[in-house]
Amino acid sequence: MHVSFERFGDAALRARLPEGTDARSLLEALRAVPRVVDAVVTERHALVAFDPGFPPLDVTEAMARALSEPSPAAAPGEHRIRVRYDGEDLDELAAMTGLSRSDVVAIHAEPEYVVAAVGFLPGFAYLRGIDRRLVVQRRQRPRPRVAALSVGVAGPYTGVYPFASPGGWNLVGVAFGFVPFDPRSGATLALGDRVRFVRVEP
Amino acid sequence: MIEVIAVAGLATIQDGGRPGRMHEGIPPGGALVPELLARANAAAHNALVDPAIEVQGSLTIAARGALLVAADDGVSRLLKEGDAWTLACGAARVRYAAVRGGIDVPLVLGGRGTLLVAGLGGHDGRPLRRGDRLHVGSGVERRAALPPAPILDGVIRVVPGPDLDRFEPGAVDVLLASDFRVSTHGDRTGFRLEGPALARGDDDTGVSAPMVRGAIQVPSSGECIVLGPDHPTTGGYPVLATVVRGDLGALAARPVGAMVRFVPAVQALLAADKG
Numbered sequence: 227m228h229v230s231f232e233r234f235g236d237a238a239l240r241a242r243l244p245e246g247t248d249a250r251s252l253l254e255a256l257r258a259v260p261r262v263v264d265a266v267v268t269e270r271h272a273l274v275a276f277d278p279g280f281p282p283l284d285v286t287e288a289m290a291r292a293l294s295e296p297s298p299a300a301a302p303g304e305h306r307i308r309v310r311y312d313g314e315d316l317d318e319l320a321a322m323t324g325l326s327r328s329d330v331v332a333i334h335a336e337p338e339y340v341v342a343a344v345g346f347l348p349g350f351a352y353l354r355g356i357d358r359r360l361v362v363q364r365r366q367r368p369r370p371r372v373a374a375l376s377v378g379v380a381g382p383y384t385g386v387y388p389f390a391s392p393g394g395w396n397l398v399g400v401a402f403g404f405v406p407f408d409p410r411s412g413a414t415l416a417l418g419d420r421v422r423f424v425r426v427e428p
Numbered sequence: 429m430i431e432v433i434a435v436a437g438l439a440t441i442q443d444g445g446r447p448g449r450m451h452e453g454i455p456p457g458g459a460l461v462p463e464l465l466a467r468a469n470a471a472a473h474n475a476l477v478d479p480a481i482e483v484q485g486s487l488t489i490a491a492r493g494a495l496l497v498a499a500d501d502g503v504s505r506l507l508k509e510g511d512a513w514t515l516a517c518g519a520a521r522v523r524y525a526a527v528r529g530g531i532d533v534p535l536v537l538g539g540r541g542t543l544l545v546a547g548l549g550g551h552d553g554r555p556l557r558r559g560d561r562l563h564v565g566s567g568v569e570r571r572a573a574l575p576p577a578p579i580l581d582g583v584i585r586v587v588p589g590p591d592l593d594r595f596e597p598g599a600v601d602v603l604l605a606s607d608f609r610v611s612t613h614g615d616r617t618g619f620r621l622e623g624p625a626l627a628r629g630d631d632d633t634g635v636s637a638p639m640v641r642g643a644i645q646v647p648s649s650g651e652c653i654v655l656g657p658d659h660p661t662t663g664g665y666p667v668l669a670t671v672v673r674g675d676l677g678a679l680a681a682r683p684v685g686a687m688v689r690f691v692p693a694v695q696a697l698l699a700a701d702k703g
Contacts, residue, residue, distance in 0.1 A: 234640055237642075237673045253451060275456075344452060345661040407453075413452035416452075
């Protein structure tokens, strides 16, 4: 399968990914290309970053190879994250979805989620797999500050805020005993990892 | 040791950045104006990307023990115990204060600079404030010519795209034909430019895509936001053009109100020709 890169400045190239790309395998393949300083794979795009004076020579080929025969990447990590479901937006979510508050919680805690992308903040994982009934818009007015470890939903994603930050996601609860980002080792959740939320009583 | 006596505005420790971790959501970091960091370090006989203090506003320090300090204008000064020294930006957007040996702060995920959004690196992951005491490193002494300062009134080279299909056809021509000015809204994550609106040709439903420093993002208002060293590693706004790496410092050094003109980077500059 041929996918071409487009220029993203003089220090990066970006490709639009075909549906069904094995993101985890692709990320590993791109990071392994000589002279690639960093690679980022999101749901529709892949980016490679490099020194403009020392660019990689065969990114397109590595990409084509990774897409046509995905290498068996290391097994994805599995995480269980305890959540106290007392989020500020539960009532609003219930109203928006026509569900009861306890249904919103039960439906959010049910699926196994998959890390579809990592970005926005260090250690922030966009988790796919949310039940269709909980797919809602971001809040009209983002909050100037969302507390660290808040668990939110927006569009087809759910996720845990690793740091206090401005944010527009609808908050369902707070994670416990979970370290999304460790200054010694970096991000805890990686592309393709599996995540389950375990409900703990408030 | 250095003691911080006063800070007006923002002072953080910065270095050459934290490359290679964007896939974990960690931006590349590094000095807003790498050329000025290099000048301050050269004047202090340090490696050009040793940790130094990035100042937006003014900073006064006192020497606790004799030491040599230097600024991005190439001027160094030997301080003895108790001497105070002030670095003020004046009309400049950002300046750098280096000390012989470098500022000694821990290596965190490949860099020593401060990443404010994550509260990591530098001095306890936060801006410097009065009373902070900073250790001085023992980096070997180097002698290098003072690197050139960035040119503040030159054109800024951009590579158009990569999201041209999400704009009205003439948007990139407007970007290349217009005068923009540095607005008051800006920090290390990015800064806004004032100028004509850049017409979007889509709605605001773009999925998050990888971003780079220098990307010119355009929200639906048509404003122009240039991503800085601590930019979010992914974003949903389309990118009309991207500033080439060699001109990032010359753009970031411009004070509020300064004029900015963009030109297309010539093909020969673009080493990676593998599209």
